[in-house]
Amino acid sequence: MSIFAEVPQAPPVAVFKLTADFREDTYAQKVNLGVGAYRTDDCLPWVLPVVKKVEKMIVEDNSLNHEYLPILGLPELRSAASKVALGDDSPAIKDGRVGRREGHLNMGEILHLRRKLFVFFDSAYQGFASGSLDKDAWAIRYFVSEGFELLCAQSFSKNFGLYNERVGNLTVVAQDKDNLTRVLSQMEKIVRTTWSNPPSQGARIVAITLNNPNLFTEWKGNVKTMADRVLLMRDQLKAKLIALGTPGTWDHITQQIGMFSFTGLNPKQVHYMIKEKHVYLMASGRINMCGLTSKNIDYVAESIHETVSKVQ
Structure with missing residues (x-):
């Protein structure tokens, strides 16, 4: 018998399991709002331009080593x-x-x-x-x-x-x-x-x-680019939910700050969002605002509206 035979199977890490499930989903309109990383309006990872510039500087700097x-x-x-x-x-x-x-x-x-x-x-x-x-x-x-x-x-x-x-x-x-x-x-x-x-x-x-003053200024501009997109997505999601007449109040979407928003959806509603609408979010109802784009925000808003209207 293996000495590891009595080691219990640990549950998967929730956010990584969510991402794995999203990748296996073949639904065309699927949306991943769980990952804790910035995404462009094309829903792609973004390597900051200033980071690319500095990485090139590091590669070309012969004075650097791995001491x-x-x-x-x-x-x-x-x-x-x-x-x-x-x-x-x-x-x-x-x-x-x-x-x-x-x-x-x-x-x-x-x-x-x-x-x-x-x-x-x-x-x-x-x-x-x-x-x-x-x-x-x-x-x-x-x-x-x-x-x-x-x-x-x-x-x-x-x-x-x-x-x-x-x-x-x-x-x-x-x-x-x-x-x-x-x-x-x-x-x-x-x-x-x-x-x-x-x-x-x-x-x-x-x-x-x-x-580096010039790089620092460029970085602040990169950060503002990311922050402004998040703020825009907050404003648009709230406006669309209000326009749809979605039950409840949605002021918290714009009152909260940062990359994430706690939507207020309960576990049953989250389950419905994932299984029926293919919109992936954490069980707590937390969504990554960076996962919203100009291409999917209407679908997400409509999915939230349907979910809140049907599932209590």
């Missing part, structure tokens, strides 16, 4: 990513600490002392919400300005289209340099026992882009 990176990652990425999150003029970057207002009980102190909470931001879609990097980072920068110590996890998977590179950064805002140094020393220990050394390809793409 180990510093244990905390590519320095050029770490510093530039923190500036994207906190802003070039952040005191946390200029002074190496979070500035504190002497003699003033600030919001950070109230949160820490009374509620015993620690601030952690997950910045996975900066630029995707409004099309503006600065506007989307407002909350992070406000907390820093109010004297909070915090962690900010950044992902560049979505706003660079680097889904399989998994480029990220963890920004630590501490009260002073001494605290920061000790925190980073513990992070080095954690990194050493987990992945030991990070991959460089995606990190270099992001670092080169963020540190």
